[in-house]
Amino acid sequence: MSNSESITGRVTPVLRWCAAGETGRGCGADAEERLFEALSGRWQDPPPTISMSLDPNITNQALGLEPSGLLETLASERGARFVDRYAGALNRFFDLALLYFYDQCAKAHVAMGFDAMWLGYWQMRLRDHAHLTDVFGRLMDIVDDGFGNAYFMYNSGLIDGPEQWRAWPWPVITRYASRGAAVYRLLRARWGRKLAIVPFVGPGLWENAWQPYGFTEFVTALRRDPGFAREAIGYFTMLTVAQVEAFCAAGARVLTLGEDLAYRSGPMLSPKLLEEFYGDGYRQITSAAHRRGAKIAIHCCGNTADLLEMFIDWGFDGAHAFEPTADNDLATARARVGDRLCLIGNIDVTHTLVDADREELASEVKRAVEAARGGGYILCSAHSHPAMSAERLRWMLEAVCGEGV
Amino acid sequence: MAEQLDKVQTAVSDLDMDNIAPLVREALDSGQAPKDVLDAMCAGMAKVGELFEQGEYYLADLVLAGEGMKEGVAVLEPLLAGETLDKKGTVVACTVKGDIHDIGKNLVCTMLSTSGFNVIDLGVDVHEDAIVEAVKANDANAVALSILLTPMVDSIGDAVKALQAAGLREKVKVAIGGACTTQELADRYGIDALGRDAVEAVRIFEGFCA
Numbered sequence: 001m002s003n004s005e006s007i008t009g010r011v012t013p014v015l016r017w018c019a020a021g022e023t024g025r026g027c028g029a030d031a032e033e034r035l036f037e038a039l040s041g042r043w044q045d046p047p048p049t050i051s052m053s054l055d056p057n058i059t060n061q062a063l064g065l066e067p068s069g070l071l072e073t074l075a076s077e078r079g080a081r082f083v084d085r086y087a088g089a090l091n092r093f094f095d096l097a098l099l100y101f102y103d104q105c106a107k108a109h110v111a112m113g114f115d116a117m118w119l120g121y122w123q124m125r126l127r128d129h130a131h132l133t134d135v136f137g138r139l140m141d142i143v144d145d146g147f148g149n150a151y152f153m154y155n156s157g158l159i160d161g162p163e164q165w166r167a168w169p170w171p172v173i174t175r176y177a178s179r180g181a182a183v184y185r186l187l188r189a190r191w192g193r194k195l196a197i198v199p200f201v202g203p204g205l206w207e208n209a210w211q212p213y214g215f216t217e218f219v220t221a222l223r224r225d226p227g228f229a230r231e232a233i234g235y236f237t238m239l240t241v242a243q244v245e246a247f248c249a250a251g252a253r254v255l256t257l258g259e260d261l262a263y264r265s266g267p268m269l270s271p272k273l274l275e276e277f278y279g280d281g282y283r284q285i286t287s288a289a290h291r292r293g294a295k296i297a298i299h300c301c302g303n304t305a306d307l308l309e310m311f312i313d314w315g316f317d318g319a320h321a322f323e324p325t326a327d328n329d330l331a332t333a334r335a336r337v338g339d340r341l342c343l344i345g346n347i348d349v350t351h352t353l354v355d356a357d358r359e360e361l362a363s364e365v366k367r368a369v370e371a372a373r374g375g376g377y378i379l380c381s382a383h384s385h386p387a388m389s390a391e392r393l394r395w396m397l398e399a400v401c402g403e404g405v
Numbered sequence: 406m407a408e409q410l411d412k413v414q415t416a417v418s419d420l421d422m423d424n425i426a427p428l429v430r431e432a433l434d435s436g437q438a439p440k441d442v443l444d445a446m447c448a449g450m451a452k453v454g455e456l457f458e459q460g461e462y463y464l465a466d467l468v469l470a471g472e473g474m475k476e477g478v479a480v481l482e483p484l485l486a487g488e489t490l491d492k493k494g495t496v497v498a499c500t501v502k503g504d505i506h507d508i509g510k511n512l513v514c515t516m517l518s519t520s521g522f523n524v525i526d527l528g529v530d531v532h533e534d535a536i537v538e539a540v541k542a543n544d545a546n547a548v549a550l551s552i553l554l555t556p557m558v559d560s561i562g563d564a565v566k567a568l569q570a571a572g573l574r575e576k577v578k579v580a581i582g583g584a585c586t587t588q589e590l591a592d593r594y595g596i597d598a599l600g601r602d603a604v605e606a607v608r609i610f611e612g613f614c615a
Contacts, residue, residue: 141505146556153554155505215508219465220472223422263509264584265601268464301584325587350555350587386556 031115032196035254038376039295039317041339046400047369049379050116050198050344051109052299052320053388054102056149061390062108067148074142074150080129087126094123099183106191112390113397116196118256119187121180121243122203123171124152133158135171136203137212145386157212162221162228165213170235173242181246188251199247200299201240202258205281206268208236222269222277229277237281241288248292255289255296256320262302264326271310279314286315297344301383302326308337318342323382325350330371342376349385353392361392365399409435410445417449417473418456420466425473429480439484446477450519454604464512467603471515492523494614497539497577498549499527501560509583510551512603517549520607522614533560533567540573547613549606552583562594578613582606 034048060067073079083090102119109117123135132140132152137159145151159165180199188197202208209232210218221229240257247255261267261274269277282298289296297318298311303326304319311319322328322345330346337343346368347353352361369377379400381388409432416425425446432442453470456462462470496517500510507529514526525543527535536548548568550561561581568574581591582600591599597613600606 143503144556146559151556153505216468216472216511219468220422222465223420223469263464263602266460266463270463270466273463273465325585350585351589 032253035116035196035198035378036295038378039254039297039342041342041376043373043376046402047372047377047379048115049397049400050118050196051112051114051380051393052118052200052384053381053393054105054118054120055145055151055384055386055388057145057147057386058388058390058393059104059108060147060149062111063104070150071142071144071148074129083126083129087128091125094125095179095183099186102183102187103190106187106195106197108390110191110194112394114195116198116254118200119184119197120200120202120258121183123176123179131155135176136208137168147386149386151386154211157214157217159212162225165228165232168212171239173239176239177242177246180243181250184247184252185250196254198254198256199243199252200256200258201243201247201285201296204257204259205233205236205240205278206259206261209233222273226277233277233281237284240281240285244285244288244294244296245292248289248294253294255294256299257285257296257316258299260301261307262300262304262326264302266303266305267307271306274310279310282314282316286317290315297342303328305333305336308333308341312337312340316341318344318376318378320344320380321382322346324348325382330368334372334374337375339375342378343372344378345380345382346372347379347381347396349381349383349388353381353385353388353396355389356392358395361395362399365396369400409437410441413442413445413477414449414452417446417470417477418452420453420469420473422469422473422476426476426480429477433480433484439481440488440490443478443481443485443490446474447519447521450474450516454516454607457602457604464602467512467516471512474515474519491521493521493611494546495523495525495543496547496549496610497525497527497536497543497545498551499531499536500529500551500553501557501564502530502532503557503560504552504554505529506551506553506583509553509603510549513549513551513582513600513606516603516607517610520611522610533564536564537567537571537573540568540577541571545577547578547580547610549610550579550581552581552585555585558585558590561590561596565594565596580606580609580613
């Protein structure tokens with residue numbers, strides 16, 4: 001067999017897999033265009049929809065599946081022993097497992113009728129049967145999501161100080177970015193006609209800088225060791241810019257950046273410190289997207305009222321979350337930003353998408369849509385949440401199309 | 406003499422972290438009583454709380470103030486051993502079962518301690534039985550439950566039920582706080598108060614222990 005035949009032999013199953021995405025109610029490439037228009041500040045009627053609900057429980061509900069049994073396997077004596085022994089070998093299949101996970105997610109989102117779905121590429125590694133680590137020095141516990149699915153929860157950082165930070169085996173930036181883009185390219189090829197796949201670039205500059213290190217420790221470093229803090233933020237800026245470039249080269253026109261800069265009553269850092277340490281990095285990231293003709297939105301939990309002007313100043317085209325539980329008011333946000341920032345989200349995940357009745361949910365969607373008029377708006381849950389009901393996500397989509405109102 | 410205490414108070418309220426411990430030593434060297442130095446630090450922390458509520462300071466500033474307090478208290482601690490300090494009440498604080506996030510809980514503990522409460526910090530992922538034991542062992546007036554993740558909200562209910570089963574619910578007030586907490590959630594579990602941040606927590610527990 002010649003080299004080219006060998007390569008073709010290997011590539012053909014991948015092409016076949018990519019071509020096999022199932023038909024749904026979403027509209028794929030057209031959806032990406034509508035997202036792009038919304039992020040350009042233009043009202044779309046009806047507003048496009050996107051999902052960040054990547055929890056296995058949502059996928060299972062939408063596809064009529066039971067929990068995979070992974071949690072029971074990890075908790076069993078034999079399973080735990082096997083994973084503890086072969087974690088290193090299992091980790092070689094990380095990208096494949098991620099691809100399968102997102103493939104199921106995409107299938108579920110097409111079935112629910114979403115226009116778009118986030119795709120977060122984040123390299124994690126099984127440390128043992130109860131823990132994951134990521135390449136950035138975070139330790140995560142594997143826990144039950146309350147529905148029998150494995151769910152990971154940030155535990156602590158693995159990096160003790162600047163010396164250990166400098167010695168950490170950080171991923172090679174170009175390789176990390178191109179692996180994420182490869183996963184994106186495959187999912188886009190398979191599902192892109194039915195569902196826009198929106199790369200979630202992250203986990204950003206702020207979280208990535210403090211979580212491996214510890215919140216108190218990093219906040220203290222901003223004051224006592226600003227040189228180190230800038231070094232850490234600088235690395236993640238380069239990584240994120242490379243991710244943006246790789247995703248854009250793979251065809252992405254719409255991206256999101258994950259960055260929880262606020263908590264329930266306001267920003268975690270003062271605007272002055274945010275600008276001083278992070279402003280330049282965010283501008284590099286948004287410029288990288290804009291240079292390649294893409295739009296980029298920032299996801300930020302918590303009360304973001306005092307950050308909206310900064311988001312615009314940093315070059316973001318949209319902002320996601322507007323959690324109602326953090327007292328975010330969409331109409332006030334719109335009045336403040338006009339059409340300079342596309343608003344995304346604001347549908348409550350603690351009650352509305354968990355146990356509200358159809359009428360209440362429709363009225364909540366109508367309220368958000370009306371409040372967001374005057375600029376771009378993309379309908380989305382305010383966060384991911386394993387307790388959300390797939391049926392209510394469908395009601396949300398039907399309501400925005402006027403079918404359920 | 407009061408000038409030394411003013412400097413300590415200002416160092417805390419200005420988040421002048423590098424100077425808090427040296428100024429505490431300076432105040433002690435100048436003859437100030439350890440208890441008075443501690444009071445000056447707490448007054449500085451109260452000012453930090455005020456500035457936070459006025460929007461001048463942010464969450465990270467509360468963290469910095471807390472770290473500065475720890476460094477100052479570390480200087481005072483050996484000198485305060487054996488002294489009886491008046492306390493406003495005893496609060497058992499923890500992050501609930503299944504949840505291991507501790508930023509908010511730690512801030513609440515710091516703010517309560519510096520506001521004159523005896524705080525029993527049980528840490529994170531705390532089972533309801535441990536909460537009951539701590540309330541009994543410390544004759545606590547109140548319980549502070551912190552939670553970030555919605556999947557763990559039932560742990561709040563478990564803690565309340567355990568306090569009820571132990572006959573303690575009438576004796577202790579319970580407050581919750583954290584990203585996923587809402588008034589609906591507080592109502593569902595019969596919680597006495599919902600706090601938005603660590604500074605509001607101080608007011609809530611002062612109300613409980615008045």
